[in-house]
Amino acid sequence: MKVWILNHVALKPSETGITRHYDIAHELVKKDHKIRIFxxxxxAYRFxxxxxxxxxxxxxVNGVIFEWLWTLPYHGNGVLRILNMISFFFMALWRGMMKKERPDAxxxxxxxxFACLAAYYLSRWKKASxxxxxRDLWPRTLIELGSMSKYHPAVLMFGAIEKFVYKRADQIIVTLPGAAExxxxxxxxxxxxxxxxxxINMDRMQEKEGKSSLRNEIESIKEKHGxxxxxxxxxGVANSLETVVKSAKFISTDQAAFVFVGDGPEKDKLKKLASDYEHVYFFDGITKKEVMPTLDLADVLMVSMLDTTLYKYGISLNKLNDYLLVGKPILFAGNxxxxxxxEAKAGVTVPPEKPGAFADGLVELLNLSGEEKAEIARSSYRYVNDKHNIxxxxxxxxxxxxxxxxxxxAPSYQLSRN
Structure with a gap:
């Protein structure tokens, strides 16, 4: 088959972030399908x-064709960001219409x-499915996370586009289990x-044996804090890392250190918040190949979510797949x-946005026995292989x-719902 995928923020495997479509495309290219990603x-995340x-x-890129499109450069989260999205819409249409290739889907x-909208017009032009x-319920996310009111022009615009593309789609894929409702x-x-x-590609388990540029620094932190x-x-705001930083006051400096690796708009604020704690450390983002060996240096891995009704539709976090595959105990704060x-029996879940409860959960995981940790590693692997094998x-x-x-x-065949 020939498949085109329009994803404004698609990434190559060498880049930091979500590589969902490259990962899917690379698997399909191995089976002689032709995949083109616009x-x-x-x-956008680095401007x-x-x-x-x-x-x-x-x-x-390893048989996957990327069509890189000029889009309006911007910085921040204002009007220019919307114009950047609109420019993607027009550039995707132009590049797609210029291609002689006729995709099947x-x-x-x-x-x-706007990516979904551009795909609709291209599908009509190319007579494709x-x-x-x-992957994110816009404009619902914009409302639930508190950044916009339901009457904001951008929310109304995305709401109209949302209804338009849903009603014209031949098929709809969602990453969140509750999004179907x-x-x-x-x-x-x-x-x-x-x-x-x-x-996640299960072969990434082998990357644990690779080198992390943070190894020496993290080993020094372990010597100091245990x-x-x-x-x-x-x-970012949705990651609710303020909860994690605030939980540090309940953990003594000889119990554990908190290590944050990555970048985002909230990082400077978090570093300022953590300035009073000598056992909280921040490092810049790392390459994808360094993720597994870096995670393997940890004793406990952490995820924190906001307390919002948005998550009644579920979550699908790439970082959780990485965490599960590496097999370390996971502390999850979320509802x-x-x-x-x-579900994976991979650790402990505590209520969101409650630093004290987060600290209690962390202490529980820090005190696990060797056999308990080994069982978590086995259970995590089984789960991720069954549910998230790319x-x-x-x-x-x-x-x-x-x-x-x-x-x-076969006209009588009905596509089964996965």
Whole structure:
């Protein structure tokens, strides 16, 4: 099959962040399918160009074709960010229409819905199947996280686009298990909605044996404080890392140190908040190849979520897949409909935004026996291999993209909901 994927923020495997579509595409390329990913050449999370010498170009990454698109550069979270999204819409249309290739399916993937909208028009132009993939419920997320009111012009605009693309989609993929109910409420047939969470390449387990540039520093921290509780990921509002930092006051300096690895808009604020604690450390983001060996240096891994009704639709966090695969005990602070840590028997879950409860959970995990830690590692591996193995998820992704071919071959066949 030939599949186009429109994802504004798609990344190469060498880049820091979510590589969902490269990972899926790479698995499918191994089976001789042709996958083309349309993404911005402007890195939104760093506000820089991927290649300062080129803005519109094509790149072959291990057989996966990336179409890098110029989009309006910006910084911050204002009007220019919306214009950056709109520029992606027009550039994706232009580049797609100029291609002589006729894909079998075109996938428009949120976060923002202009990618889904561009995929719709391209699918009509190319006479391809139209697949909508929702990885974040915009505009619901914008409202629930408190950044915008339900009457904000951007919320109204995205709400209109949301209804438009849902009702025209041939198939819909969601990463959140509860999102199907949300979309059904808009009059969409449940039979076309399929859950494909974020996944991980199980071969990355071998990366644990690699080198971490932070090894010497973290080993020094362990010598000083005994054990290390680590967070690796984005430092944004949704990550609720303020809860983690505040929990440090309940943990003595000879019990454990808190290590934060990553970047994000909240990082400076968090560092200021942590200035009174000598056992809280911050490091810059690391490459994807360093993630596994860095996580393996920790005694406990941490995830913290906001206390919001948004998570009644569930979560699908890439960092949890990394955590589960490395096999260290996980401390999860959140109130979500799909508690992956509990389901995987991978650690302890505590209420969100409660530093005292977070500290209690951390102490419990710091005191686990060797056998208890070994059982967590075994249980975590079984769970992630069963639920989040990227090879299995890529097959399901292709199955949905190919629904039209099967219907033509066997009209009575009904695509089963995953």
């Amino acid at each position: 993404a911005s050449s402007f890195l 820089v160009w991927r290649n300062k010498h080129k803005k519109n170009y094509k790149e072959n 075109i996938v428009g993937s949120s976060v923002h819905l 139209y697949i909508v993939e929702i 949300y979309i059904k409420e808009m009059g969409v047939d449940e039979s076309i909605i399929h859950v494909i969470p974020n996944g 054990q290390v509780a680590m967070y690796v990921g984005s430092h 979500v409909s799909n508690d992956i840590v509990a 090879t299995k998820l890529a097959d399901r992704f292709l199955d949905i993209c190919a629904y039209r071919e099967r219907e033509e071959e």
